[in-house]
Amino acid sequence: AEVNLKLHHFLPAASNIHQKFLTPLVRKIEAESNGRIKITIFPAMQLGGAPPQLYDQARDGVADIIWTLPGNTPGRFPASEAMELPFVADKLGIVNAKAFQEYADTYLKDEFKEVHLICAWAHDAGLIHANKQVKTMEDLKGLKLRFPTRQAGEALKALGASAIGMPIPQVPESLAQKVIDGCVVPWEVVPAIKVQELLKYHTGIPGSPTLYTATFVLAMNKGSYDKVPADLKKVLDANSGMAAATMAGKTWDDAGAAVAEMVAKRSGNVISEISVDEAARWRKTTQPVIDAWVASVKDRNLDGAKLVEAVRVLVQKYKVS
Amino acid sequence: MTGTSAAILGFVIMLLLMAARMPIGLSLLFVGGAGYAWLGGWPVFLNYIKTTPYHDFSNYTLSVIPLFILMGALAEKSGLSTALFRAASSLVGHRPGGLAMGLIGACTAFGAICGSSVATTATFARAALPEFERYRYDAGFATGVIAVGGTLGILIPPSVILVVYGISTEQNIAKLFMAAFIPGFMAALFYCLVIALVVRRRPELGPALPRVPMKRRLRDFAAVWPAILVALVVLGGIYGGVFSPTEGAAVGVAAMLVVAVLVGGMRWAGLKAALLQTAETAGMIFLILLGADVFNAFLALSQLPVAAAEWIGGSGFTPYGVMALILLFYILLGAVMDELAMILLTLPIFFPIVQALDFGMAPDDVAIWFGILVLIVVGIGLTAPPIGLNVFVVSALARHVALTRIYRAVLPFIAADIVRLGLVMAFPGLALVMVRLLS
Amino acid sequence: MGWMRTAERLGAALALAGAALSLFIAGLVTASVGLRWATSSGLPGDFEMVQMAVALAIFSFLPYTQLRRGNMLVDTFTIRLPARVLSAIDAFWDIVYAAAAALLGWRLAVGAADAIGSRTSTMVLGMPVGWAIMACAAMAGLLALAALVTAAGRFRTEP
Numbered sequence: 001a002e003v004n005l006k007l008h009h010f011l012p013a014a015s016n017i018h019q020k021f022l023t024p025l026v027r028k029i030e031a032e033s034n035g036r037i038k039i040t041i042f043p044a045m046q047l048g049g050a051p052p053q054l055y056d057q058a059r060d061g062v063a064d065i066i067w068t069l070p071g072n073t074p075g076r077f078p079a080s081e082a083m084e085l086p087f088v089a090d091k092l093g094i095v096n097a098k099a100f101q102e103y104a105d106t107y108l109k110d111e112f113k114e115v116h117l118i119c120a121w122a123h124d125a126g127l128i129h130a131n132k133q134v135k136t137m138e139d140l141k142g143l144k145l146r147f148p149t150r151q152a153g154e155a156l157k158a159l160g161a162s163a164i165g166m167p168i169p170q171v172p173e174s175l176a177q178k179v180i181d182g183c184v185v186p187w188e189v190v191p192a193i194k195v196q197e198l199l200k201y202h203t204g205i206p207g208s209p210t211l212y213t214a215t216f217v218l219a220m221n222k223g224s225y226d227k228v229p230a231d232l233k234k235v236l237d238a239n240s241g242m243a244a245a246t247m248a249g250k251t252w253d254d255a256g257a258a259v260a261e262m263v264a265k266r267s268g269n270v271i272s273e274i275s276v277d278e279a280a281r282w283r284k285t286t287q288p289v290i291d292a293w294v295a296s297v298k299d300r301n302l303d304g305a306k307l308v309e310a311v312r313v314l315v316q317k318y319k320v321s
Numbered sequence: 322m323t324g325t326s327a328a329i330l331g332f333v334i335m336l337l338l339m340a341a342r343m344p345i346g347l348s349l350l351f352v353g354g355a356g357y358a359w360l361g362g363w364p365v366f367l368n369y370i371k372t373t374p375y376h377d378f379s380n381y382t383l384s385v386i387p388l389f390i391l392m393g394a395l396a397e398k399s400g401l402s403t404a405l406f407r408a409a410s411s412l413v414g415h416r417p418g419g420l421a422m423g424l425i426g427a428c429t430a431f432g433a434i435c436g437s438s439v440a441t442t443a444t445f446a447r448a449a450l451p452e453f454e455r456y457r458y459d460a461g462f463a464t465g466v467i468a469v470g471g472t473l474g475i476l477i478p479p480s481v482i483l484v485v486y487g488i489s490t491e492q493n494i495a496k497l498f499m500a501a502f503i504p505g506f507m508a509a510l511f512y513c514l515v516i517a518l519v520v521r522r523r524p525e526l527g528p529a530l531p532r533v534p535m536k537r538r539l540r541d542f543a544a545v546w547p548a549i550l551v552a553l554v555v556l557g558g559i560y561g562g563v564f565s566p567t568e569g570a571a572v573g574v575a576a577m578l579v580v581a582v583l584v585g586g587m588r589w590a591g592l593k594a595a596l597l598q599t600a601e602t603a604g605m606i607f608l609i610l611l612g613a614d615v616f617n618a619f620l621a622l623s624q625l626p627v628a629a630a631e632w633i634g635g636s637g638f639t640p641y642g643v644m645a646l647i648l649l650f651y652i653l654l655g656a657v658m659d660e661l662a663m664i665l666l667t668l669p670i671f672f673p674i675v676q677a678l679d680f681g682m683a684p685d686d687v688a689i690w691f692g693i694l695v696l697i698v699v700g701i702g703l704t705a706p707p708i709g710l711n712v713f714v715v716s717a718l719a720r721h722v723a724l725t726r727i728y729r730a731v732l733p734f735i736a737a738d739i740v741r742l743g744l745v746m747a748f749p750g751l752a753l754v755m756v757r758l759l760s
Numbered sequence: 761m762g763w764m765r766t767a768e769r770l771g772a773a774l775a776l777a778g779a780a781l782s783l784f785i786a787g788l789v790t791a792s793v794g795l796r797w798a799t800s801s802g803l804p805g806d807f808e809m810v811q812m813a814v815a816l817a818i819f820s821f822l823p824y825t826q827l828r829r830g831n832m833l834v835d836t837f838t839i840r841l842p843a844r845v846l847s848a849i850d851a852f853w854d855i856v857y858a859a860a861a862a863l864l865g866w867r868l869a870v871g872a873a874d875a876i877g878s879r880t881s882t883m884v885l886g887m888p889v890g891w892a893i894m895a896c897a898a899m900a901g902l903l904a905l906a907a908l909v910t911a912a913g914r915f916r917t918e919p
């Protein structure tokens with residue numbers, strides 16, 4: 001092909017995101033370019049390195065396109081963290097995806113200036129998966145939960161849980177050995193780490209905003225993008241931004257619904273939600289996490305309060321439309 | 322040149338460089354790097370190595386490799402390996418070939434606290450060679466038995482090879498350890514049978530020792546309690562749910578250190594020697610791991626794994642046929658290559674192929690079963706001529722014995738291993754039953 | 761010969777520090793496991809401390825392994841060559857290794873500067889990753905020196 005690109009990411013080829021988001025997106029781009037663009041996907045960190053390096057690999061051109069979580073490199077993308085603060089995100093992935101895409105377009109230009117951002121999104125509501133039922137904050141006390149992002153970890157700590165930081169490959173082993181009592185992830189991640197077999201109770205938050213989300217970006221090397229001929233750039237651009245983010249958000253929602261249904265059918269697994277009043281209590285208890293974040297980004301010259309407000313407004317905007 | 326032919330050329334050049342005495346890890350690094358730069362471009366390669374070596378090594382699970390080696394080194398310095406050997410040989414030494422069987426028994430026990438075959442081989446070469454000489458064992462037979470016994474370091478869990486397999490295929494390491502139990506003990510049993518058969522035909526190879534009085538036997542057995550204690554703490558903690566296997570390595574080192582100081586009388590000089598021994602062995606392993614990571618990135622770029630999977634998929638072999646071919650390939654490759662490098666380079670190619678085959682088992686069960694089969698072929702490769710790492714290790718400590726003599730002594734044991742491989746392949750339950758029982 | 765021994769002593773000192781770091785890992789994880797067992801909450805940041813320590817330990821081992829000529833090689837096919845030829849071959853590969861290590865050291869230093877610049881830090885304790893990479897870059901540099909020392913030593917130690 002005229003343009004050959006390498007797309008590098010960290011999940012196995014059998015994963016949902018590889019099969020239902022990245023592969024269809026790539027095929028669509030290839031088809032719309034009439035085969036003049038060819039994108040080879042390298043799953044499972046096949047091109048080497050560890051997930052925290054993916055962003056640098058795109059910046060340095062080790063891969064042309066990468067999929068990563070800004071949260072993989074804590075401290076590096078402070079403004080992105082606004083979306084990941086407790087009780088900011090929506091229950092639905094598609095809402096979070098659109099909101100974060102627009103937020104990125106408006107506020108993250110500087111943060112991601114070293115790469116060409118294809119799209120940015122965030123997943124649907126994360127749940128608490130544990131070996132005991134969680135109804136109130138008190139049930140979380142001392143519960144050893146693996147937390148997914150730094151801010152979600154702060155939120156869990158504020159709620160009284162023992163937030164344990166642990167790389168995801170360590171989770172199934174630690175759950176099986178009862179080294180930890182549970183983990184906090186969206187439905188989509190559940191089968192990959194066998195949570196449905198290892199943990200009985202799956203607790204969500206009623207309505208929106210929800211406990212937390214995590215953000216993702218699909219980023220392209222600037223030089224690789226510049227080299228693409230103008231007419232093919234149009235093909236790439238048409239499949240970037242809101243169009244791609246929407247597709248990603250929908251993938252998480254669809255996968256989440258399918259997994260939730262699968263888990264519900266298993267005997268012994270209990271899916272529940274905390275009460276609305278309890279959720280309000282959690283939200284109040286985790287407010288200091290947001291305040292602390294606002295204070296902490298001050299020395300990065302960011303107006304944290306404004307950013308949180310912006311995310312909330314965007315989430316609301318895409319929720320109604 | 323297509324990616325596939327570049328990858329195959331890379332393999333050939335790598336083997337040639339190895340044959341020309343280039344250190345194994347360096348040949349992987351060198352050919353992998355050159356191949357990467359060839360396919361991906363120099364600037365890309367230079368950026369690739371900017372942080373990759375750090376992030377490859379900055380891996381929580383990898384920490385168990387130096388720890389499992391350190392555990393063995395501490396056990397040796399506190400005299401535990403000698404105690405194990407003495408106890409086992411006071412039990413069976415009076416039989417023809419008994420001292421050799423005692424060595425296998427001691428290696429089996431030591432294997433339960435040490436995860437490295439190199440460390441186990443070196444430990445028992447130092448501890449047992451003088452004894453074998455004292456009782457006029459044939460030098461070729463004795464060194465061969467030590468090389469074979471050393472493989473029990475990885476065949477009996479904990480096992481560095483299973484850790485590496487678990488990391489590169491994302492499988493549960495605790496389950497792999499459980500699955501290795503029965504095949505590991507089968508290995509020890511088979512090795513003793515081979516010793517008995519060999520010595521029956523040629524009694525002069527392994528003369529019987531004088532029978533040991535019961536009182537001394539009991540005393541010899543009493544001396545191994547620290548080893549049992551440490552193994553119990555580690556295994557009990559893992560299967561009692563107190564810690565994960567990865568954490569078990571750390572707890573094992575801590576327990577062994579306490580035992581070594583309080584019971585074994587280890588002091589600073591002994592600790593220093595154990596630490597340096599660990600550094601040297603771990604350094605050797607990690608250079609290979611680093612080289613293999615770079616070589617694997619080159620292989621991924623070449624798309625050889627994809628091409629191989631497509632070829633196998635379209636070949637029309639039955640699942641068991643494919644498995645047999647892969648294992649045969651491993652035995653041949655393992656004979657001429659370092660096993661760690663071999664599995665690191667080939668798992669990204671073979672593992673997805675095996676996972677796609679239908680053996681009538683759950684994919685996770687297949688993954689664990691395959692892990693144990695790979696472990697057995699690795700054990701074979703460690704002693705098989707022309708390049709058997711364990712044989713090299715023994716031969717470095719027994720300079721007066723010709724390599725060919727050691728290899729000749731090893732051959733019947735390899736035959737036993739192949740029988741064992743066939744059994745575990747025909748009856749996956751041998752690996753899987755312990756996983757079911759314990760979890 | 762004196763400098764050869766000095767180099768080996770320095771390499772041993774570095775390796776000892778790295779192996780002591782392995783002991784530290786063992787102690788840290790054991791303490792974390794014990795704490796978690798007793799109080800249901802382990803040491804915060806134990807995972808990332810182990811991750812950082814294991815990378816540093818590994819890089820500290822490499823020069824010592826090289827100085828001890830402990831890297832695995834295949835001598836089956838060259839066994840009949842005269843000792844002088846073998847020394848020359850080995851010295852040549854030592855120099856290749858030195859070049860590779862120097863390349864790694866240089867690139868790691870560049871990567872470390874990047875990571876320091878972008879303030880990449882660990883998840884729980886916020887430790888700066890860049891400085892750990894920089895330390896590894898320095899040890900890769902020492903590895904290059906160690907390989908040169910062994911290359912030179914190949915000719916001195918032969919009779």
Ligand code: NA
Binds near residue numbers: 433434479480
């Ligand atoms: Na073992």
Ligand code: NA
Binds near residue numbers: 658703
């Ligand atoms: Na071999």
